[in-house]
Amino acid sequence: MTTTNDQSVSDAVTAGSHATESARAGLSNLREGAGGTVDQQRVATVVGAALEGIRAAIRENKVTYEEFDAFKRWLIAVSDTGEWPLFLDVYLEFEVEKVAAESQQGSIGTILGPFWLDGQAQLDTPATLPMRDDEPGTPMILAGQVTSTDGTPLRGATVDIWHTDDEGWYSGFASKPPAGNLRGVVRCDDEGRFEIHTRKPAPYTIPLDGPTGQMTQAAGWSPWRPAHIHLLVAAPGHRTLTSQLFFTGDPYLGNDVASADKPELTLDPQPTGNGDEVRSDRDFVLEPGD
Numbered sequence: 001m002t003t004t005n006d007q008s009v010s011d012a013v014t015a016g017s018h019a020t021e022s023a024r025a026g027l028s029n030l031r032e033g034a035g036g037t038v039d040q041q042r043v044a045t046v047v048g049a050a051l052e053g054i055r056a057a058i059r060e061n062k063v064t065y066e067e068f069d070a071f072k073r074w075l076i077a078v079s080d081t082g083e084w085p086l087f088l089d090v091y092l093e094f095e096v097e098k099v100a101a102e103s104q105q106g107s108i109g110t111i112l113g114p115f116w117l118d119g120q121a122q123l124d125t126p127a128t129l130p131m132r133d134d135e136p137g138t139p140m141i142l143a144g145q146v147t148s149t150d151g152t153p154l155r156g157a158t159v160d161i162w163h164t165d166d167e168g169w170y171s172g173f174a175s176k177p178p179a180g181n182l183r184g185v186v187r188c189d190d191e192g193r194f195e196i197h198t199r200k201p202a203p204y205t206i207p208l209d210g211p212t213g214q215m216t217q218a219a220g221w222s223p224w225r226p227a228h229i230h231l232l233v234a235a236p237g238h239r240t241l242t243s244q245l246f247f248t249g250d251p252y253l254g255n256d257v258a259s260a261d262k263p264e265l266t267l268d269p270q271p272t273g274n275g276d277e278v279r280s281d282r283d284f285v286l287e288p289g290d
Helices: 011-024 040-061 065-081 084-091 093-101 211-218
Strands: 122-124 139-148 158-162 183-187 193-199 229-234 241-247 278-281 284-286
Touching: 065 084, 065 211, 084 093, 084 211, 158 193, 183 193, 229 284, 241 284
Parallel strands: 122 183, 139 278, 139 284
Antiparallel strands: 139 193, 158 183, 158 229, 229 241
């Protein structure tokens, strides 16, 4: 998950462990699971379709016993490292998000990913995210307003924001950045407006030391994610928006290993005239809900 060659071998395990705990808590995009009784017919339909897809791949590609045994070893490695949530986030969550978006209104969203952390600094707008005194990277301002679908400004809205540093490291998942670096929950003003001062993030690879990264490389697929900012935009009485924001000119746009980038989520930061600082404005619209 970094652009450098000194990636810690614990990255995949750390990410997998955290995502596993979130999954065990029954959270998907930070919303509680539906729970309740299991619909047997629904299980049979969905699981049956998934299994038949795998069987069809075996038949059509004439999978050998050697390849089948390699697949079983890979499954064991995924389990041993706790990478199931990471694998599912990278290769399947974007399809679930597409299905969910069909019935949702308001601003467009995308996947959560495995690197969110609870309990981060609570900040009032205008806010500067926690960072090192000599934090590298281009200074950046992200500003905007949170409204409801009828245009009403949402007092009490918050923007939970996290992203990598200039070297592609997430705090909490690598030893380089200090805890809480470039993370925070920003409280908007009475008109739902926010202004966040941070640093422009860098592209990074998914962890390459674990089975998900190894499978990706074995298939010859790009392991890169374009530079992006994660956001959870929330307000009382409204559905929380899970989204990411990307940047024009990024070499990995359109080839995101997680298939999470969308043209509608791409920013084009402009110089502010204050040194090399840039700024992007992005408003968010939330639909009423629980």
